[in-house]
Amino acid sequence: MIQLIAAVAEAPSNTSAPWLVEQVWIIPLLAALSFPLTLAFGKRLPGKGQEIGLALVGTALVLSIALGASWAGRGHIELEEHSAEAIHATYTGTAAGDGESKATEEHGAETTGKGAEGHGAETAGKGAEGHEAETTGEAGHEAEPVHVRPYYESEQTWYQNGPIHIGFGFHVDGFAVVMLFTVCFISFLVHLYSTEYLRGDRRQTHYFAALGLFTAGMLLMVSASTTIQVILGWEIMGLCSFMLIGHWWEESKNSNAALKAFFTTRTGDIGLLVGMCILFFGAGQTFNIAKINQAAIDGNIQRTLLVCAAAALFVACIGKSAQFPLHTWLPDAMAGPTPASALIHAATMVVAGVYMVARLYPVFFEAFRISDNFQFAVIGGVNPIAIIGAITLLIAGGLAFVQTDIKKVLAYSTVSQLGYMVMGLGVGAWTGAIFHLFTHAFFKALLFMGAGSISHGVFHSFELEDYGGLRKYMPKTFVTFMVGTGALMAVPPLAGFWSKDEILLGAGKNGYGLFLVASALGATLTCGYMTRVVYKTFFGEYSGPHTPEAIEHAEHAEHEAHGHDDHASVPAGMAAVAHGAHQAERGPHDDEPAAEHVGRSSPGHGAGAPLGGYPHESPWNITVPLIVLAVMSVVTGVINAPGLLAFTHFTAIEPIVAAGVPEPHFDIVIAVWSTVVGLAGAGVAYLWFFKEIRFGLDGITSRNKAARAGYLFLVNKYYLDELYENVFIKGIKGPIAAGAYWFNQNVIDGVVNGAGWTAKTFGNLVYDRIDQTAVDGTVNGVGAGARGLGRGLKGLATGRVQQYAALLIGGAAAGALVLYLVTLGS
Amino acid sequence: MLLNEFLILGAVIFGIGIYGVLARRNGVLVLMSIELILNAVNINLVAFGAFHHDIAGQVFALFTVAVAAAEVGVGLAIVLLIYRNKRSIDLTEVAEMKG
Numbered sequence: 001m002i003q004l005i006a007a008v009a010e011a012p013s014n015t016s017a018p019w020l021v022e023q024v025w026i027i028p029l030l031a032a033l034s035f036p037l038t039l040a041f042g043k044r045l046p047g048k049g050q051e052i053g054l055a056l057v058g059t060a061l062v063l064s065i066a067l068g069a070s071w072a073g074r075g076h077i078e079l080e081e082h083s084a085e086a087i088h089a090t091y092t093g094t095a096a097g098d099g100e101s102k103a104t105e106e107h108g109a110e111t112t113g114k115g116a117e118g119h120g121a122e123t124a125g126k127g128a129e130g131h132e133a134e135t136t137g138e139a140g141h142e143a144e145p146v147h148v149r150p151y152y153e154s155e156q157t158w159y160q161n162g163p164i165h166i167g168f169g170f171h172v173d174g175f176a177v178v179m180l181f182t183v184c185f186i187s188f189l190v191h192l193y194s195t196e197y198l199r200g201d202r203r204q205t206h207y208f209a210a211l212g213l214f215t216a217g218m219l220l221m222v223s224a225s226t227t228i229q230v231i232l233g234w235e236i237m238g239l240c241s242f243m244l245i246g247h248w249w250e251e252s253k254n255s256n257a258a259l260k261a262f263f264t265t266r267t268g269d270i271g272l273l274v275g276m277c278i279l280f281f282g283a284g285q286t287f288n289i290a291k292i293n294q295a296a297i298d299g300n301i302q303r304t305l306l307v308c309a310a311a312a313l314f315v316a317c318i319g320k321s322a323q324f325p326l327h328t329w330l331p332d333a334m335a336g337p338t339p340a341s342a343l344i345h346a347a348t349m350v351v352a353g354v355y356m357v358a359r360l361y362p363v364f365f366e367a368f369r370i371s372d373n374f375q376f377a378v379i380g381g382v383n384p385i386a387i388i389g390a391i392t393l394l395i396a397g398g399l400a401f402v403q404t405d406i407k408k409v410l411a412y413s414t415v416s417q418l419g420y421m422v423m424g425l426g427v428g429a430w431t432g433a434i435f436h437l438f439t440h441a442f443f444k445a446l447l448f449m450g451a452g453s454i455s456h457g458v459f460h461s462f463e464l465e466d467y468g469g470l471r472k473y474m475p476k477t478f479v480t481f482m483v484g485t486g487a488l489m490a491v492p493p494l495a496g497f498w499s500k501d502e503i504l505l506g507a508g509k510n511g512y513g514l515f516l517v518a519s520a521l522g523a524t525l526t527c528g529y530m531t532r533v534v535y536k537t538f539f540g541e542y543s544g545p546h547t548p549e550a551i552e553h554a555e556h557a558e559h560e561a562h563g564h565d566d567h568a569s570v571p572a573g574m575a576a577v578a579h580g581a582h583q584a585e586r587g588p589h590d591d592e593p594a595a596e597h598v599g600r601s602s603p604g605h606g607a608g609a610p611l612g613g614y615p616h617e618s619p620w621n622i623t624v625p626l627i628v629l630a631v632m633s634v635v636t637g638v639i640n641a642p643g644l645l646a647f648t649h650f651t652a653i654e655p656i657v658a659a660g661v662p663e664p665h666f667d668i669v670i671a672v673w674s675t676v677v678g679l680a681g682a683g684v685a686y687l688w689f690f691k692e693i694r695f696g697l698d699g700i701t702s703r704n705k706a707a708r709a710g711y712l713f714l715v716n717k718y719y720l721d722e723l724y725e726n727v728f729i730k731g732i733k734g735p736i737a738a739g740a741y742w743f744n745q746n747v748i749d750g751v752v753n754g755a756g757w758t759a760k761t762f763g764n765l766v767y768d769r770i771d772q773t774a775v776d777g778t779v780n781g782v783g784a785g786a787r788g789l790g791r792g793l794k795g796l797a798t799g800r801v802q803q804y805a806a807l808l809i810g811g812a813a814a815g816a817l818v819l820y821l822v823t824l825g826s
Numbered sequence: 827m828l829l830n831e832f833l834i835l836g837a838v839i840f841g842i843g844i845y846g847v848l849a850r851r852n853g854v855l856v857l858m859s860i861e862l863i864l865n866a867v868n869i870n871l872v873a874f875g876a877f878h879h880d881i882a883g884q885v886f887a888l889f890t891v892a893v894a895a896a897e898v899g900v901g902l903a904i905v906l907l908i909y910r911n912k913r914s915i916d917l918t919e920v921a922e923m924k925g
Contacts, residue, residue: 799924801917802856806848 018070020063021152024170027067027180028219030060031187034212042205049205050195053212057191060219061184064177071177072650074149148652149174153290155225166287171225174651175434179222179355182441183348185632187215189625190343193449196621197339197456207247207337214240218348222355226287227276230356234272234320237349238265244344245336257335264329264779268319268353275312278305279363289359293655296362310367313360314385321353323422324392325775327415334407334462338452341407346414346444351437354421357385358434361425362659370428370510370661382514386507389423390518392416395770397525401532401763405462406451409533413488414444416522420503427515429506430661431648436503438647439495439636443487446629450481453618453626454537464536471538474617478538480626485534487633489527490678495637497675501666502640504674509664520674524681528759531685642666687752832873840866853905853915857898864894 020026034056042049155169191211198204214237221233246258280287282305283295295301301309317323322330333345344350357364364370368383396415403409417440424433455462457474471478487494490501500523507516617623640647648663796807839862846859868887875883909915 797924799921801920801923802848809844809848 018074020067020070021074021172022154024067024172024176024180024223025154027060027063027184028216028223030056030063031184031212031219032216035209035216038205038209038212042208047195049208050191053191053208054188054195056212057184057188057215060215061181061188064180064184067172068177068181071149071172071174148654148657151290151654153225155288158228163285165285166228167226168229169225170223171289172223173653175358175653176223178434178438178647178651180219182438183215183218183222186343186347186441186445187211187218189445189449189628190339192621193342193452193625194337194339196619197452198337203247207244207340210240210243210247211340211343214244214344214349218352221352225289227279227289227292227360228287230289230359231272231276234269234316234352234356237344237352238262238269238320241265241333241344241349244340245333247337247340248335251335254335257329257332261329261333264326265319268316268326271312271315271319272356275309275316278309278312279360282306282309290655293360293362293659296360296366297655297659299366301363301366306363306367310364311384313356314364314388317353317357317422318388319353320356321350321418321422322392322415323353323388323419324395325778327392327396328771328775328779330415331403331408331411334405334411338407338448338455341411342445342448342452345411346448347441350414350418351421351441354418354425354433354437357422357425358430358437361430361661362655364425365428365659365661368426370426382512383426386423386426386512386515389419389421389426390515390522391419393419393423393522394518394525395766397522397529398759398763398766399771400525400529401759402767404464406454406464406467406533406537407448407462409464409529410444410447410451413447413526413529416526417444417488420500420519420522423515423519424503424506427503427507427512428510428662429503429664430656431651431663432499432502432504432506434651435640435647436496436499439487439499439633442629442636443484443495443633446480446484446626446633447488449622449626449629450477450484453477453622454481456618456622457616464533467537476617476623477626480623480630481538482534483630483633485530487637489530489682490523490675492671492675493634493638493641495633495635497671498637498640501671501674504670505664505667506662508667508670510662516670520677523674523678525759527678527680527682528685531682535686684752684755829873829877832869836866836869836873838866839863839869851916851918853908853917854902856917857901857905860901861894861898864890864897 034053037056038049038052042052045051151171151173153169153171155167157165158168159166191208194207194211198207201207217233217236217240219233220236221230224230224233242258242262245261246255249255249258276287279292279301282301283292284300286292286295292301296306319326330345330350334341336344364385368385370383370385393416396412396419400409400412400416403412417436421433421436421440424430424436451462454467454470454474454477457477458466458470461467483494487496490496500519504516504519506512507519638644642665843859843862843864843866846862847856850856850859868890871883871887871890873883875881875887905915908920912919
């Protein structure tokens with residue numbers, strides 16, 4: 001019995017939704033089917049079950065694209081046919097609020113008061129017939145209606161007991177459609193990528209099964225109509241994350257990382273349960289998200305309950321989305337296979353927290369009074385969400401500088417970007433936050449898969465020191481990785497530029513000055529560490545395991561390597577120039593599970609001549625996802641360029657509009673300013689990390705002059721490179737050259753070195769003091785406390801059943817006594 | 827109707843049952859004491875049901891009887907297994923759950 005709950009009670013469109021919108025449950029179901037089918041039949045199939053996952057998730061992807069198309073179609077019909085009074089009133093009210101804020105921009109500092117006033121009027125007048133006239137009159141603007149597609153919701157009764165009704169259903173709106181598409185898209189590419197990356201893995205079947213279940217969990221969560229389903233999907237993802245991080249559990253490091261991730265997110269999950277329970281009672285015994293949002297907007301939830309619920313739910317977001325101080329699990333979670341990291345720890349699961357906050361945004365918006373915040377004179381508004389987000393993005397940005405493992409740099413970068421999203425939600429930039437979520441999914445998945453491709457070609461090492469000069473060997477990976485880096489660094493017109501800009505815009509326009517500065521600083525850090533990674537990976541000289549010892553090592557390990565004879569599948573064009581001749585002789589990748597972490601000692605590349613140890617480009621099923629994601633990293637940003645705003649219109653959903661979340665307009669000043677500040681970071685890092693090349697070359701000329709000037713002393717002091725010293729040491733002096741040289745060495749280098757040193761010290765400091773001491777100390781302390789408590793309680797467990805019974809009865813008697821005394825008192 | 831007499835009877839039986847559960851070492855006797863506890867509750871249920879002219883009390887008592895039968899079935903099976911393994915049904919000898 002499908003019970004249709006009217007979207008807005010007045011929207012009759014619910015009955016006339018496109019077929020796919022009504023049957024959206026098919027998409028999560030397809031992914032969910034992958035789990036039992038892969039487990040049941042996977043081992044018997046030639047591809048060990050990857051066919052099932054690919055086919056089902058591929059179908060889900062096609063359906064989600066079709067869903068997007070039909071959703072886009074729905075809107076146009078809606079707006080023309082149903083300019084019904086009720087909808088119109090709702091939207092006009094909000095649009096009036098929007099106009100209001102526009103007006104106040106002109107008027108200057110009164111934003112808070114007026115915004116609050118308009119908002120109050122709106123809530124009070126909701127449902128009243130005179131509402132429309134009232135707000136419009138107050139706004140004094142011709143209120144342009146906000147174009148929103150009414151959502152579609154199908155909900156079945158799952159369980160009913162008296163007044164408590166637990167539903168199970170699907171909620172389709174623009175936001176859900178976008179999320180469904182993103183998850184299916186990334187998941188499909190990850191499946192494809194994994195067919196190569198995990199080829200021959202001993203638990204390949206289980207891996208693909210977990211991948212399918214994970215995808216199903218996320219899809220279920222993003223299309224959920226009740227908070228119960230959100231919790232369900234959330235926990236499924238937690239479980240799958242555990243399975244995938246600990247995929248190679250033979251190494252205790254990996255299983256420890258899996259446990260750490262599971263327990264850390266679990267800490268936050270307590271908040272999720274508590275928050276959802278509070279909301280259930282606060283919103284009048286309903287689990288329905290739309291009703292909860294409506295209650296929050298209407299002010300029907302008691303204020304204390306609302307704040308408690310928002311705080312508890314935000315704790316869940318901190319755990320799942322790796323916010324400070326629970327961010328420590330995410331870098332460790334890199335122990336899992338790289339495609340799983342791309343899917344889970346970059347693109348989807350970690351954004352579950354952000355998604356949850358965005359989905360229940362009216363609750364947070366009202367609880368923390370995001371629109372009419374308490375304003376400090378200089379720094380602007382503050383609220384917990386924005387503060388946590390800002391701290392996270394800065395701390396993680398600093399930490400990314402000192403990591404030596406490419407995946408960990410990307411992991412900290414993910415933490416930092418999640419900080420952006422959370423901060424965006426905190427400052428009221430709802431669209432900006434979810435737009436960043438959307439674009440970040442593509443470019444971060446691209447970067448992770450790029451890192452996987454690099455390690456795949458460099459003997460399963462993730463250490464940056466094993467890389468260098470790889471652009472020659474892995475051109476496709478290089479180009480796509482650069483696109484991803486550009487998108488992350490917010491280089492216009494790549495994706496990250498548009499989305500990050502919207503968050504900055506929100507911070508700037510909503511009166512959150514401090515957070516505008518913080519996010520600009522974060523952008524600088526982002527550019528800095530990504531420049532470092534790119535330099536260490538793709539530029540300079542290859543320093544990986546083609547050294548004689550390593551080759552010997554590889555030869556030693558040769559007989560252990562198991563061969564595949566499908567090497568023809570590697571297109572010859574991808575082969576690196578340097579070792580084309582050895583391509584045929586070279587053994588294929590060793591996909592032995594431990595290989596990824598044992599690193600260079602185990603790959604089976606020793607078959608050819610010593611040159612066979614050179615890195616190489618990855619085969620098509622790795623490079624194709626990279627190229628597709630690179631294209632997406634370019635186009636996803638442009639869709640929301642000013643004037644187009646396709647994403648904003650597509651995801652405009654009713655609760656957000658009704659809650660009066662501001663939708664600021666593009667501001668060229670903020671855009672240019674933030675880009676310049678960010679790219680300044682890249683510039684400094686460029687000078688710093690590329691210095692060995694740059695300043696080495698400069699050094700030749702200046703040393704020439706210096707040598708001519710005979711400035712022996714300075715040369716000796718500043719140059720460690722003995723060859724250069726010996727060549728130019730007996731030169732001619734030239735005061736100008738010497739001065740220029742001195743300036744070059746002392747002032748410019750000093751500034752550059754200083755900047756680099758500061759960043760590094762800051763990162764180290766944060767890592768040592770905060771991460772290792774405070775955060776880890778707390779975590780360890782909690783663990784030690786639990787252990788001590790367990791030891792203490794162990795004495796109680798004598799194994800004598802009757803003693804247990806005595807304790808039980810004693811406790812019950814004490815409880816009865818208390819109850820008696822209490823009732824006696826009243 | 828005199829409710830108190832029934833409640834006192836129930837309380838006494840309940841007390842005897844508790845004593846038996848805690849103090850007896852024979853597994854079968856412990857099970858029997860549990861039956862006493864359950865029946866004490868049954869008396870209360872029926873008494874309150876009659877007092878309030880509500881059939882629910884008797885219905886609940888019926889449920890309890892059924893549950894008690896099932897419970898004692900499981901319990902006796904456990905005792906039987908303990909006996910097979912230990913050649914004794916002395917509960918003090920069964921301390922496998924020691925932490």
